[in-house]
Amino acid sequence: MKIAIMGAMPEEIEPLLARVENARETVYAANTYYEAEYKGKEVVIAYSKIGKVFASLTAATLIEKFGCDMLLFSGVAGAIDPDLKVGDLIIADGLCQHDLDITAFGHPHGYVPEGKVCIPTDPYLRKVAKIVAIEKNLPLKEGIIATGDQFVANVERKSWIAKIFDAHALEMEGAAVAVVCNALEVPFFILRAISDSADLDAGFDFDAFLESSAKVSADFILDMVEAIEQ
Numbered sequence: 697m698k699i700a701i702m703g704a705m706p707e708e709i710e711p712l713l714a715r716v717e718n719a720r721e722t723v724y725a726a727n728t729y730y731e732a733e734y735k736g737k738e739v740v741i742a743y744s745k746i747g748k749v750f751a752s753l754t755a756a757t758l759i760e761k762f763g764c765d766m767l768l769f770s771g772v773a774g775a776i777d778p779d780l781k782v783g784d785l786i787i788a789d790g791l792c793q794h795d796l797d798i799t800a801f802g803h804p805h806g807y808v809p810e811g812k813v814c815i816p817t818d819p820y821l822r823k824v825a826k827i828v829a830i831e832k833n834l835p836l837k838e839g840i841i842a843t844g845d846q847f848v849a850n851v852e853r854k855s856w857i858a859k860i861f862d863a864h865a866l867e868m869e870g871a872a873v874a875v876v877c878n879a880l881e882v883p884f885f886i887l888r889a890i891s892d893s894a895d896l897d898a899g900f901d902f903d904a905f906l907e908s909s910a911k912v913s914a915d916f917i918l919d920m921v922e923a924i925e926q
């Protein structure tokens with residue numbers, strides 16, 4: 697069992713790299729991959745760079761080149777649900793692409809033929825997350841996460857995404873990872889800790905809370921790695 701752990705930015709994987717053992721670096725397709733061990737399990741860690749295209753490349757590489765059997769994403773997100781505050785954790789039950797639009801042809805937002813508007817995450821990995829949350833006594837939200845190649849810092853855009861996709865949080869990679877893992881039939885899981893509320897202050901809040909929220913998410917993911925049954 698080889699577990700991929702992916703982030704989008706260096707700050708999202710640095711807290712992971714600080715805690716794993718025997719990390720070996722490989723540079724491939726302009727990205728660095730770290731093969732390492734955590735509590736006796738094999739992990740491969742990488743950050744993709746921001747956005748759906750880079751995320752797809754990294755997810756596919758983790759699976760096809762490094763032979764990972766499952767993929768866990770760790771990172772930060774903008775909150776849509778007003779109950780979600782900075783540092784709170786949300787797991788995706790499904791991921792959709794809020795910026796995918798061929799509505800001109802009568803299709804719903806987020807849909808392309810032969811695709812799905814919302815791709816569900818792996819139920820076993822969600823169950824593991826809930827057990828870890830209970831053990832750590834941490835509140836854990838579950839809901840739809842909307843992905844797009846946009847940093848959202850606009851209440852109108854955020855409300856539109858909430859309305860169309862019934863989404864609780866938004867970010868820039870999750871649905872790309874979902875498309876790749878779904879197509880390659882690899883179980884996957886997306887965890888995000890809130891860094892901002894996708895409003896006018898989002899840019900400022902993101903810079904202020906990226907590191908601390910990324911660490912909350914990374915620490916939780918490593919507890920999940922430990923709890924996953926081989």
Ligand code: ADE
Nearest residue numbers: 772773774847848867894
């Ligand atoms: N990731 C964290 N905050 C975000 C935001 N406001 N928009 C898009 N991605 C994000």
